Amino acid sequence: MSMNRRDLLGAAAATAAVSSLPRFALGAPAADDRAKLYAEIGKRHGEAVARLQDWVKNPTIAAEGRGIETGCAQMMALARDAGFQTAVKMPTSGVPGVFATLDAGAPKTVGLYFMYDVKQADPAEWTTGKPFDASIVDKPGFGKVLVGRGAVNQKGPESALLAALHAFKGAGVKLPVNLVLVAEGEEEIGSPHIREIVQKPEVLAALGKTMGVFMPSASQDADGGLTVSLGAKGVVELELVSSGAKWGRGPSKDVHSANRARLDSPAFHLVQALATLVNADGDPAIEGLAAAAKPPNAAQSAMLDAAAKRLDEATAKKMLGATRWAHDDAWRASLERLTFSPTVNIEGLVGGYIGPGGKTMLPNKAVAKLDLRLVPDMTFDGAIAAIKAHLQKHGFGDIEVNVSGGYGPTETSSDAPLIRAQMAVLKRDGLDPLLWVRNAGSYPGYVFTGAPLKLASGHHGLGHGSGAHAPDEYYVIESTNAKFAGYDGAARSFVDYLYELAVIR
Amino acid sequence: MSMNRRDLLGAAAATAAVSSLPRFALGAPAADDRAKLYAEIGKRHGEAVARLQDWVKNPTIAAEGRGIETGCAQMMALARDAGFQTAVKMPTSGVPGVFATLDAGAPKTVGLYFMYDVKQADPAEWTTGKPFDASIVDKPGFGKVLVGRGAVNQKGPESALLAALHAFKGAGVKLPVNLVLVAEGEEEIGSPHIREIVQKPEVLAALGKTMGVFMPSASQDADGGLTVSLGAKGVVELELVSSGAKWGRGPSKDVHSANRARLDSPAFHLVQALATLVNADGDPAIEGLAAAAKPPNAAQSAMLDAAAKRLDEATAKKMLGATRWAHDDAWRASLERLTFSPTVNIEGLVGGYIGPGGKTMLPNKAVAKLDLRLVPDMTFDGAIAAIKAHLQKHGFGDIEVNVSGGYGPTETSSDAPLIRAQMAVLKRDGLDPLLWVRNAGSYPGYVFTGAPLKLASGHHGLGHGSGAHAPDEYYVIESTNAKFAGYDGAARSFVDYLYELAVIR
Structure with missing residues (x-):
C-alpha cells in the first residue's frame, strides 16, 4: 500500500553529484569488517539474486488467497537462512505473519518490518505476459533489472537486506545489532490483522527492546532523488x-x-x-x-518550504497527467495539502x-x-x-x-536515532536526502509508532525500482546509472545502516 | 426495450373464466374461410414452429454486431415466404431494416412493426447453457414451451403472425387487408436509426395508407391477465x-x-x-x-381507477421484491406515477x-x-x-x-379502430382486457404515432411467454393451461384481428 516516492513527488530534485564521490565510503568503526562484508556481498551476488527470483516466482496474494501457507513458510525459511535463530509462524484471523529474532549479543536491537505478500498482477498487462517469472532484462539507461510482481514492492529491497545478513554470516562477521523481524502476508489488502501479530506478548516484548523499526526499501528515484520520510498517512x-x-x-x-x-x-x-x-x-x-x-508545526513548515524548492512541480504534474492542483493551489500549498x-x-x-x-x-x-x-x-x-x-x-x-x-497514521520524529542514522549514512555517501514530513500513501507503521510501543519507524535502503501495483514492476540488479545503486549497493547500504544504528546516540 | 406486461403490472387480475366459453369464437364475416384458416394453422403447426426455431438459432444482436446481415436477409426471406410481394433491405447509419408490402387488393391496409434483433444472452445464466438452441421443453403448468433468446421478445409472436399469413397462403384464402411491414434490427439498443427507415419516402407513403401499425406480441400473463395498451413512455x-x-x-x-x-x-x-x-x-x-x-385527463383517470381495482398490489410488490412504493404511494397513486x-x-x-x-x-x-x-x-x-x-x-x-x-413517447386513442378492433376480438373470445393508459416501458411507436404519420399504434396477440432480457426466456407452443393460448391460438388470434380490422369502422 505504500506509494512509490517518485510517483508522489515527481522528484526531479537537485541531488549531489554523487558519481564524483566515493560512493560507499566507510565509517570509522569496523572498517576492516566492512570491507570484508562488501567483498562477501559481491561474492554472493549470484546466490542472492537467485534467492530473490525464487521468492518472486512464489507469490503470496492475500486478495486472491494465493500462496498463503507456502509464502509464510518461505518467509520463515528466508529468515532462518539469513541467520535468525528463531522464526515462527504467527497465526491471525487472516493470513499468518512471521516473528523472527536474531540475537547477536549486541547492546542494541533494531526492528525490521517485512511484507511477504504482493499485489495482484494481470498477465495480460505485462510486456512479458509473465508477472511471476522474475526474468532479468536489460533496461536501457538503468542496467539489468529484475521484472516481476513484488520486485520493488517489496521483495527486492527485503531480499537485499537478507543478502547483507548473508554477507555477515558468510564473512564470519558479528552483526553490530540484534534484530527483531515482524513480517506480514496481507499488507496489500490493508494489513487488517497486523495488530494481532504485534500485540502478541512475545512480539511486544521483543519490539519493546528495539530502537525502532524499519522496512527495507528502494529509496532512490530514477533521477537520483532521495527522501527520508518521517511517517505516513x-x-x-x-x-x-x-x-x-x-x-x-x-x-x-x-x-x-x-x-x-x-x-x-x-x-x-x-x-x-x-x-x-x-x-x-x-x-x-x-x-x-x-x-x-494537526496543522504543520514550525519544523514541518520548514520541511515543506524546503521540499517545494527542491521538488519540481512540472514533473509532478506531468507524471500525474494533471494540469491543476485541487483548489488551484500553488506548489507549496499542494505539498502541504498532500501531507496534511x-x-x-x-x-x-x-x-x-x-x-x-x-x-x-x-x-x-x-x-x-x-x-x-x-x-x-x-x-x-x-x-x-x-x-x-x-x-x-x-x-x-x-x-x-x-x-x-x-x-492509523505513522509519525516519527526527525530526532529519532533511526532517522538520524539514515541521514548520517546517506550524507556520508555524498547523497543529499530530502527530509519529508510524511508519505501521502500509507503503511502500517502505526503498530510500531502508536501506543503501547511508541517506537520510531521508517524506510531505508539505496537502490531503485518502480511499477509497484502496476505492470512491468522492476528492481535494478546491476545499475549502469550513477544516480542509483544496484542490488549489491542496496545490500551494502543496509550494512552501513546497521553499523550506524549500532553507534548512533 | 418493451417490458413484459406481467413484470410491470404484476397482474393477478380478475379475468373472465374463459375456459367455459368457446375459446376462439368465430365472428360473423367469412366464417367458412376462417374455419379453413384455423385448420390450416393446425396442419402447418410443425413447419411454423420449425421456422421459429430456425430464427431463434440465428440471432441478430446489435449490441454485439452479431448476425446483422444474416438477420436482415432472414427477415426478408421470412416476409417473402409469408406472402409479401416485396421485401427490401433498408440501409441505415446502423443496422439495416426491412420494408415489405403485401398487396391483397383489399380496401384497407394495416401496418406491422417487427424487430428482428434480440437482447444479448449469457449462456452461463441459462439452465441449458444454450440460449440459441431453441429447444422445446415441458414446463409444468404451462405446457410445451420454446426456450431461447427472442422466444417471446419478439420472434415467437412475430412468427405466429407469419404462421397466420402462411395459413392464408396455404388455404388459398385472400387476406382481408393489405400489409405494410417495417422491421428493424436494433430495437434492443434503443432503435437509434428507425427514423431513417420510416422517413424514406416510399415507406412514409406506404405507411400513410395504413389504419395504424401493430406489433405482434404475447399479451397473456401466466394468470390470464390481459391488457390493451394505448401507448408507451x-x-x-x-x-x-x-x-x-x-x-x-x-x-x-x-x-x-x-x-x-x-x-x-x-x-x-x-x-x-x-x-x-x-x-x-x-x-x-x-x-x-x-x-x-401532461397530467391524466378524465378518461385516463378513469382507466387508472379501473386498473387499481383489477390489478393486485401485493402481487406487483412481490414480483418486484419491493415493500414500499416511492413516496409511500398507495396503489392507485403508484400506478399513476408509473404511467405519468x-x-x-x-x-x-x-x-x-x-x-x-x-x-x-x-x-x-x-x-x-x-x-x-x-x-x-x-x-x-x-x-x-x-x-x-x-x-x-x-x-x-x-x-x-x-x-x-x-x-419519444407513443400515444394512441382508445377510439382508434386499431384499438377498438383489439377490444372487439378479445371480448368476442370471452376475454376481459384491461385498457391500460400506457406502458411504462418503451417501444419506438412514436415513429408511427408522431408527425408526420400520426397513426394509431399498439401491440396485439394471444399467447404467453416470459423472460425477455432474462435467462430462460420462453414462449408457449402447446398450452396445457386454459388461461393462455398456445402457438396455434396465437396465430388464430392474428387471423381474427386482421378480419376485424378489415370490417371495423
Whole structure:
C-alpha cells in the first residue's frame, strides 16, 4: 500500500553529484569488517539474486488467497537462512505473519518490518505476459533489472537486506545489532490483522527492546532523488453498499427500469449519500472526521518550504497527467495539502449494468469503494465512527459500511536515532536526502509508532525500482546509472545502516 | 426495450373464466374461410414452429454486431415466404431494416412493426447453457414451451403472425387487408436509426395508407391477465462521462489514491452532478425536463381507477421484491406515477476499481449509465437538451452526455379502430382486457404515432411467454393451461384481428 516516492513527488530534485564521490565510503568503526562484508556481498551476488527470483516466482496474494501457507513458510525459511535463530509462524484471523529474532549479543536491537505478500498482477498487462517469472532484462539507461510482481514492492529491497545478513554470516562477521523481524502476508489488502501479530506478548516484548523499526526499501528515484520520510498517512478502505433490501425502499432484485417511476433507486440513494461526504470543492465534509488533524508545526513548515524548492512541480504534474492542483493551489500549498489533509476518495463505483452500452434496468444495489487518508492525530476507529455517524445523521443509516482494511497514521520524529542514522549514512555517501514530513500513501507503521510501543519507524535502503501495483514492476540488479545503486549497493547500504544504528546516540 | 406486461403490472387480475366459453369464437364475416384458416394453422403447426426455431438459432444482436446481415436477409426471406410481394433491405447509419408490402387488393391496409434483433444472452445464466438452441421443453403448468433468446421478445409472436399469413397462403384464402411491414434490427439498443427507415419516402407513403401499425406480441400473463395498451413512455439512454481530461481538473490517468489530497476527483465530480439530477425524493430535478408532461385527463383517470381495482398490489410488490412504493404511494397513486411520471434512472455506475475488495487508486474517469423515461408531450430531443442545459448550469458542462438511443413517447386513442378492433376480438373470445393508459416501458411507436404519420399504434396477440432480457426466456407452443393460448391460438388470434380490422369502422 505504500506509494512509490517518485510517483508522489515527481522528484526531479537537485541531488549531489554523487558519481564524483566515493560512493560507499566507510565509517570509522569496523572498517576492516566492512570491507570484508562488501567483498562477501559481491561474492554472493549470484546466490542472492537467485534467492530473490525464487521468492518472486512464489507469490503470496492475500486478495486472491494465493500462496498463503507456502509464502509464510518461505518467509520463515528466508529468515532462518539469513541467520535468525528463531522464526515462527504467527497465526491471525487472516493470513499468518512471521516473528523472527536474531540475537547477536549486541547492546542494541533494531526492528525490521517485512511484507511477504504482493499485489495482484494481470498477465495480460505485462510486456512479458509473465508477472511471476522474475526474468532479468536489460533496461536501457538503468542496467539489468529484475521484472516481476513484488520486485520493488517489496521483495527486492527485503531480499537485499537478507543478502547483507548473508554477507555477515558468510564473512564470519558479528552483526553490530540484534534484530527483531515482524513480517506480514496481507499488507496489500490493508494489513487488517497486523495488530494481532504485534500485540502478541512475545512480539511486544521483543519490539519493546528495539530502537525502532524499519522496512527495507528502494529509496532512490530514477533521477537520483532521495527522501527520508518521517511517517505516513493512515488509511481506511471501505465499501459503502446501498441496497433495496437494507434500505426497505426500491427493489430487492434488479428489475426493469420502467419501474423507476414507482420505485426508489438504491443507486441514487448511494449517490446522494456520497455527495454529502465532500463539500463543493471535494474536501471531506464528514462531521468530526478531521477534528484531530494537526496543522504543520514550525519544523514541518520548514520541511515543506524546503521540499517545494527542491521538488519540481512540472514533473509532478506531468507524471500525474494533471494540469491543476485541487483548489488551484500553488506548489507549496499542494505539498502541504498532500501531507496534511485528510481525504475521502472514490476508488471505484460499481452498480447495475456495467457492460458496453446500456441496459434498461433498475439495479437493487450499488457499491462505492472508498479510501480515507488520515493524518495525525486522527485514528482508524475514529474515522470509521465519524463516517457511520455522518451517514446516520444525513438519512443514510441503512447504507452498509464494510471496512476491509486500514490503520492509523505513522509519525516519527526527525530526532529519532533511526532517522538520524539514515541521514548520517546517506550524507556520508555524498547523497543529499530530502527530509519529508510524511508519505501521502500509507503503511502500517502505526503498530510500531502508536501506543503501547511508541517506537520510531521508517524506510531505508539505496537502490531503485518502480511499477509497484502496476505492470512491468522492476528492481535494478546491476545499475549502469550513477544516480542509483544496484542490488549489491542496496545490500551494502543496509550494512552501513546497521553499523550506524549500532553507534548512533 | 418493451417490458413484459406481467413484470410491470404484476397482474393477478380478475379475468373472465374463459375456459367455459368457446375459446376462439368465430365472428360473423367469412366464417367458412376462417374455419379453413384455423385448420390450416393446425396442419402447418410443425413447419411454423420449425421456422421459429430456425430464427431463434440465428440471432441478430446489435449490441454485439452479431448476425446483422444474416438477420436482415432472414427477415426478408421470412416476409417473402409469408406472402409479401416485396421485401427490401433498408440501409441505415446502423443496422439495416426491412420494408415489405403485401398487396391483397383489399380496401384497407394495416401496418406491422417487427424487430428482428434480440437482447444479448449469457449462456452461463441459462439452465441449458444454450440460449440459441431453441429447444422445446415441458414446463409444468404451462405446457410445451420454446426456450431461447427472442422466444417471446419478439420472434415467437412475430412468427405466429407469419404462421397466420402462411395459413392464408396455404388455404388459398385472400387476406382481408393489405400489409405494410417495417422491421428493424436494433430495437434492443434503443432503435437509434428507425427514423431513417420510416422517413424514406416510399415507406412514409406506404405507411400513410395504413389504419395504424401493430406489433405482434404475447399479451397473456401466466394468470390470464390481459391488457390493451394505448401507448408507451419514451426513453433516452445515455452515458454521463466525467473525466479528468475533459474537466481539466484531477488526473488524466489513474493514479495512486494518495494524490487525492492534491487532485480533484472526476468520480466525485460525477457523483455531484448525478446528485443534482434528482430531488431528495429521487424525482427528476432537471430544469425544464417535465415542462411538457401532461397530467391524466378524465378518461385516463378513469382507466387508472379501473386498473387499481383489477390489478393486485401485493402481487406487483412481490414480483418486484419491493415493500414500499416511492413516496409511500398507495396503489392507485403508484400506478399513476408509473404511467405519468417522467423518470431519471441510474442503470449502472462504473468507474475506477470494480473488482473484489479495494484498490488504492484515484480513477481519472467515471461513468453513469442513465435512462430517462418520457411521457406525452415530452420529446426525445427536448429531454437531451434539458439534461445538457442542466449540467451546464450547475457547473458540470464538462461532463460528456453520450446518447446511445431512445425516442419519444407513443400515444394512441382508445377510439382508434386499431384499438377498438383489439377490444372487439378479445371480448368476442370471452376475454376481459384491461385498457391500460400506457406502458411504462418503451417501444419506438412514436415513429408511427408522431408527425408526420400520426397513426394509431399498439401491440396485439394471444399467447404467453416470459423472460425477455432474462435467462430462460420462453414462449408457449402447446398450452396445457386454459388461461393462455398456445402457438396455434396465437396465430388464430392474428387471423381474427386482421378480419376485424378489415370490417371495423
